[in-house]
Amino acid sequence: GENVEQHPSTLSVQEGDSAVIKCTYSDSASNYFPWYKQELGKRPQLIIDIRSNVGEKKDQRIAVTLNKTAKHFSLHITETQPEDSAVYFCAATERGGYQKVTFGTGTKLQVIP
């Protein structure tokens, strides 16, 4: 089955700086990579996703890159704000059917004002 590793487990940045979270996956069949933000006690929220036929995707301050050959993908948050503080999960799945999503271990991001 799929195995998703995520680093770092915790990340502290100053407000306005950038934050980068990295993930690797093991199953070459995975073709869809969503990123979720989860605040304490709440449901995960999809913040951005990328498919395997795309190398990079950007949405305002958030970007995701994918290296399919190396099975690496990363989340980049620029100009961080205190409200970005949360736990972020990467995930991998094989889109196109009712495939289960495998989550990474999570990164607790703290943005220091």
Added chain:
Amino acid sequence: GAVVSQHPSWVICKSGTSVKIECRSLDFQATTMFWYRQFPKQSLMLMATSNEGSKATYEQGVEKDKFLINHASLTLSTLTVTSAHPEDSSFYICSASSQESSYEQYFGPGTRLTVT
């Protein structure tokens, strides 16, 4: 956007009792629902995949007789924790998916279970 609800949002029960958690897709028909368990400061761990009208598929290590899943309709799946023990205390989250939503998973708000 698609809305998924869970009920109850939190529950406290005594050890040895059973608890039922409901997951509903409010504005779309969910052919498949997923049940996750999340312990504090940990990731979401898939427990089982539930398809409407058929038996759930459980992940390795999840006791199917302890965690009963029923997906009786296209908008409702239930998870029953039977003979609950304190180690079953966790945050249980469901998600729903359908072909019409391009298989994207929409998460419920979660249920906090505390077993005393």
